[in-house]
Amino acid sequence: MSVLLCLVVVTPAPARADNPIVQTSYTADPAPLVHNGRVYLYTGHDEDGSTYFTMRDWRVWSSADLVNWTDHDSPLSLTTFAWASADAWAGQAIYRDGRFYWYVPVKNRATGRMAIGVAVSQSPTGPFQDALGRPLLENGEIDPTVFIDDTGQAYLHWGNPNLWYVRLNADMTSFSGAPTQVPLTAAGFGARSGNPSRPTLYEEGPWVYKRNGVYYNVFAAECCSEFIAYSTAPGPTGPWTYRGTVMPRQGGSFTNHAGVIDFNGGSYFFYHNGALPGGGGYTRSVAVEKFSYHPDGTIPTMSMTTAGAPQVGTLNPFARQEAETIAWETGVETEPSSEGGMNVGWIENGDWIKVKGAAFGNGAASFTARVASATSGGRIELRLGGPDGTLVGTCTVPGTGGWQTWTTVTCPTAGATGTRDLYLRFAGGSGYLLNINWWQFATGGGPAELPLRRASTLGVS
CATH class of the missing domain: 2.115.10.20 (Glycosyl hydrolase domain; family 43)
Structure with missing residues (x-):
C-alpha cells in the first residue's frame, strides 16, 4: 500500500459472485x-x-x-x-x-x-x-x-x-x-x-x-x-x-x-x-x-473478475463446519465466540450465508447447529442453489438468554443430494435474531455428540 496521499474517485461496480473473497470486513x-x-x-x-x-x-x-x-x-x-x-x-x-x-x-x-x-x-x-x-x-x-x-x-x-x-x-x-x-x-x-x-x-x-x-x-x-x-x-x-x-x-x-x-x-x-x-x-x-504461466515461465496479463478462482474439490457438509466458513454472505458479521474461535452474528431477517460446492452425495437426513439468541430467536432455512432456492430443511432457533449462551438445535432435512451450493438463509421478526457458531449435516440418526468447546478443524493448535 502506498504512503502517498493520492486520491482517485472511482465508483465501484456492485460485488457479485465470489470475488472479493471476504465480505464481512x-x-x-x-x-x-x-x-x-x-x-x-x-x-x-x-x-x-x-x-x-x-x-x-x-x-x-x-x-x-x-x-x-x-x-x-x-x-x-x-x-x-x-x-x-x-x-x-x-x-x-x-x-x-x-x-x-x-x-x-x-x-x-x-x-x-x-x-x-x-x-x-x-x-x-x-x-x-x-x-x-x-x-x-x-x-x-x-x-x-x-x-x-x-x-x-x-x-x-x-x-x-x-x-x-x-x-x-x-x-x-x-x-x-x-x-x-x-x-x-x-x-x-x-x-x-x-x-x-x-x-x-x-x-x-x-x-x-x-x-x-x-x-x-x-x-x-x-x-x-x-x-x-x-x-x-x-x-x-x-x-x-x-x-x-x-x-x-x-x-x-x-x-x-x-x-x-x-x-x-x-x-x-x-x-x-x-x-x-x-x-x-x-x-x-x-x-x-x-x-497459468506461459511455457517460457512468463506471467500472463490478467484482469480482475467477480467470479474469482474455481473451487478446488468440494466441501464436506457431514463434517462440522464453522459458521464463519463463507463463500459469500449478505448482512452478517463475525465476532469472537465464548466457545473459542469465531461465530457469525448480527443476523437479521433475510440475511444469508453461501457455502459453495457442498457434497451431499446420496442425501442428508438432518442438520444440527450450535446457536444462541438474546431475543426470541428465529429460523435457519436450508436452501440449495440460491437464497430463494429449493428449501430442504428449516431449523427453529429459540431464545437462549444471551448472544453467547449456546445451545444445539437439530432438524430433519430432505432433498439435499449431489454437490450443490448451500445457503443458510435466516428468517424471523425484526432486529437481530440469532448467532450461529457451527453446523453439520448427518446422513441419518443425527450427528455424533459434539463437545461444547470448539475443537480445531485444521489439525493445528
Missing part, C-alpha cells in the same frame, strides 16, 4: 501461505469508513478449496508490538522449523519512522508474539516480503521508495550483513516518465518468490493509481529484468498489492480492489484469480 495487502493442504491468507484490515490508511491489526483466513474461507480473527495487532504506535500495513508470513514468522511494517513510537517488526507463532492462525521486543530493522521504508531459497537461505526484501534486501539467519529473527539497496534501473524495473525522483516503475509492495529455477519480483507499479508489474532474475538478489504488466489499473482502489502461490496443481494471483459496498482506496477488499 475490509481487507488489503494479501499474503497467501500454503501449509498442510490449506491456504492461509494474511491480510491487512482497513477500518470501516476510513479516509486514510487507518489500520490497527492484521487478519487471517484459511481455505482448503479457495472459495470457502474461514475467518480466524486478528492474531496480530499494533498492541503486539509495545514499541509500535500506528500503521499496521502490508506484511507477509512464512513457515520454518515448526514456527510461523510474520514480518510487518509499523511506525516506531520512539523514532516516528516506519520499521519492520517480526512476530512468531507455533500455529498459522496465531496468536503471534513479538519475537524481538524491538524492530528487526528500520530505515523508514515498508512492505516486507520473505522467501526461503532451495539452499535454505532466507531473504527479506522491502521498500518504498527504494528496494532493499537482507539475508536472514536461520533463526529468522536476525540477519547477516548490512541491508543492501537494489539498483532500480529501467532495464530491471521499467521506465517511468515525468517523475525524476522515481525514474522506474517500481513503487512498493514487492512479492519475491522462486519457481522452476526463476526468481520473480511482482510489485505495485507507478502510483497513483497503481498497476501490478513484475521482473525476473537468475538469482534471489538479481540482476532483475523487467517483464511487463500482470494486472492493469482497475478496481476502484488507487493501490494494489500482489501475492502469488502454487496450490494443488494450480497457480493463483491474489490482489485487492475497492469492489465491496463502501469500498475505495482506503476501504479495500482481497480477491483472487487462477492463472
